[in-house]
Amino acid sequence: MIQEIQIYNTLTRKKEVFEPLAAGKVGLYVCGPTVYGPPHLGHARSAITFDLLFRYLKQIGYQVRYVRNITDVGHLVADADEGEDKIAKQAKLDELEPMEVVQKYTNMYHQAMALLNLDSPSIEPRASGHIIEQIEEVKKILASGYAYESNGSVYFDVEKFASENEYGKLSGRKIEDLISNTRTLDGQSEKRSGLDFAIWKKAQPEHLMHWPSPWSEGFPGWHIECTAMSCKYLGETFDIHGGGMDLTFPHHEAEMAQSLAAHGKPAVRYWMHNNMITLNGQKMGKSLGNAISLEEFFSGNHPLLEKAYSPMTIRFFMLQAHYRSTLDFSNEALQASEKGLERLMKAVSKINSLPVSESSTIPVSEIAANCFAAMSDDLNSPIAIAGLFEGVKLINSVADGKSTISADDRDALNRLFHAFVFDIFGFKAENQLESGTSEVLSEVVDLLMKLRAEAKANKDWATSDKIRNELAAIGFDIKDGKEGVSWELKK
RNA sequence: GGUUCCUUAGCCGAGUGGUUAGGCGGCGGUCUGCAAAACCGUAUACGGCGGUUCGAAUCCGCCAGGAACCUCCA
Known part of the structure; x- marks a missing residue:
């Protein structure tokens, strides 16, 4: 049907x-x-x-x-x-x-x-x-x-x-x-x-x-x-x-x-x-000479851009507004989209490893109904995304042990998020590690992480901070989490 | 000038007669050797003036500001 x-x-x-x-x-x-x-x-x-x-x-x-x-x-x-x-x-x-x-x-x-x-x-x-x-x-x-x-x-x-x-x-x-x-x-x-x-x-x-x-x-x-x-x-x-x-x-x-x-x-x-994309409230268009090309967005190579914005950031930015509204471009808005998307993507990758319980406090079918209803109402993607973020909150809450989810609900939630995030909204992972570009580099950085962990175990903060800071200078994000250290290469 | 549309918190953006939009940022907290990250919690709003209504951000009128199309445009 x-x-x-x-x-x-x-x-x-x-x-x-x-x-x-x-x-x-x-x-x-x-x-x-x-x-x-x-x-x-x-x-x-x-x-x-x-x-x-x-x-x-x-x-x-x-x-x-x-x-x-x-x-x-x-x-x-x-x-x-x-x-x-x-x-x-x-x-x-x-x-x-x-x-x-x-x-x-x-x-x-x-x-x-x-x-x-x-x-x-x-x-x-x-x-x-x-x-x-x-x-x-x-x-x-x-x-x-x-x-x-x-x-x-x-x-x-x-x-x-x-x-x-x-x-x-x-x-x-x-x-x-x-x-x-x-x-x-x-x-x-x-x-x-x-x-x-x-x-x-x-x-x-x-x-x-x-x-x-x-x-x-x-x-x-x-x-x-x-x-x-x-x-x-x-x-x-x-x-x-x-x-x-x-x-x-x-x-x-x-x-x-x-x-x-x-x-x-x-x-x-x-x-x-x-509707149109606007720049300072005015339509962005080639004939007006204020259009920023997609290549410039992806590379950050334009005077109006504070940084590069990935294709998925652009995509998320667009879908956060309804298609019939004008959408105003700004660095601030794009950076907000970048972070929001990151939060969404992290939650999706977490679903499968969520601990399951006998009963569920997560209203999965309600979230699903809201998301589909929004999309069926003239493609209201911003509402559907808001629905997804309700789910993100619940996913994190289960991960924190503050809510519980049954095995069936976890499967349903997983299906829902995959359907919306990947199939309908068309997002994909952009992280270099996830796309597996450089195995050797990974191993090298993992080695440094190991050395840093040893230094920390010895309370040698000077060494551990040195490793962290110098890697950061190269462009690595080092994240000390509860379940160990993770890292990623920015850009 | 003609036609149509818009004005929502620091920013971006949903809603469109009575119920928390959401994201980012801010603030408070958890965690941490410190920090970052992550996570949790939280405040701030409907351009102005009238009207309709038990009740309006939401409907109507006027005013202010802005935009699109009328020429190629996504």
């Missing part, structure tokens, strides 16, 4: 019970990155949000096909109409082939996502690999009468579409407002209205990326790729479409209109949007 889950649908602006098109199966499409720059924190937020959805849906029993695209063609630069292909522009600056740029940043994206421990999507289609499909969509829209050709380019006729269909519902806009907002900007453009958007764009001679089409040598408009690829892999109508909130307009609004124009029915049943 699959657990019921509620999802906030941007289209209706309320939480709705999720009912898949086909029982037990979910089609999920998420807008992936435009690969013309290194991946930053914002990319991670979107990717982690929908990774969480992907993982949770699988956990509660769904079979999910998760499609996340790579946009590697067709974006226009700021001057909207007559702009260059964004990727081509970057290519000239770097003196690289466009596809080389695409490859480079795609690799960087994959690498960062792997470090963040994201489950790979089921299919990761590239826009450049679906030019034919996109041309087919353009033909369908032309045939339906909602697009027109102009000087080798094809534009979607927004006003005509809006006169016969809903346009602006997703982003909460009224067509009249849009018209009055854009009409003044309308100059000598080949578009009939400033609202219209290109679904096929004729390439200027300096464009490096272009393909033949019935209308011109050119490239597809930005929005059409998602229509073509979601349709190809998930069908004309599918369950969930996700992406960053900043894509709601115009990208998703256009996509909605196009799909309806091309196929005669709505494509998406539930629209989900993650």
Whole structure:
């Protein structure tokens, strides 16, 4: 039996019970990155949000096909109409082939996502690999009468579409407002209205990326790729479409209109949007020049960063906030996440060695119910994490002998924590010792620990402190616990 | 300018009509040769002013401050 889950649908602006098109199966499409720059924190937020959805849906029993695209063609630069292909522009600056740029940043994206421990999507289609499909969509829209050709380019006729269909519902806009907002900007453009958007764009001679089409040598408009690829892999109508909130307009609004124009029915049943990462209260974004790349977070190599933050710290930081809230970046918040995650991970590794008793004072099923209820309420990961920390308190209490747990409950607790910590939240151990990188080093440090223990037994505090302090200077944490000494190498 | 949204303790962040969110930090304690770590306990709150209500951080109005989208964006 699959657990019921509620999802906030941007289209209706309320939480709705999720009912898949086909029982037990979910089609999920998420807008992936435009690969013309290194991946930053914002990319991670979107990717982690929908990774969480992907993982949770699988956990509660769904079979999910998760499609996340790579946009590697067709974006226009700021001057909207007559702009260059964004990727081509970057290519000239770097003196690289466009596809080389695409490859480079795609690799960087994959690498960062792997470090963040994201489950790979089921299919990761590239826009450049679906030019034919996109041309087919353009033909369908032309045939339906909602697009027109102009000087080798094809534009979607927004006003005509809006006169016969809903346009602006997703982003909460009224067509009249849009018209009055854009009409003044309308100059000598080949578009009939400033609202219209290109679904096929004729390439200027300096464009490096272009393909033949019935209308011109050119490239597809930005929005059409998602229509073509979601349709190809998930069908004309599918369950969930996700992406960053900043894509709601115009990208998703256009996509909605196009799909309806091309196929005669709505494509998406539930629209989900993650909110932005902010820096000093302002959106972090490449165009604002305040984006910190993931590589910089992992290395600590950025003026705003006090230290390096591991991928799991970033992941935990994100999941501590609800995906529909803005999340403000700060060193203090990140360091709090780092410590909180450490506490959680330590508790998980303790569960199996907890002493069992006849009876149990731990309300395991209650904790489990709370965690699942939170996640099923529009992916409320912060509440679920709070539930887990209730469990952490109890785990420590049993370890201290202040509470008792039965063997059955310990198993249940173990299953619960593994399901949430590893399978749903996707955390993994990052400690070097746990990943077993350097056996020889371990043995050497263990030897020093032994010498220190001997010195302590002889009350030779000078020697024992010297060993501790000098190892600390190298970067080792020496911890004297009740059950002996442990150590770890920081960084 | 238009549309939408936000304002919760030192920091980050849940909640959304009556019940402890949680994490980090602070403070107190346990442990320790000392310290650190670990663990336990604990205090501090709902931007301002009105209204609705038996009762509001939660609903409504006004004000202040901030943000997002309207152009490429996760």
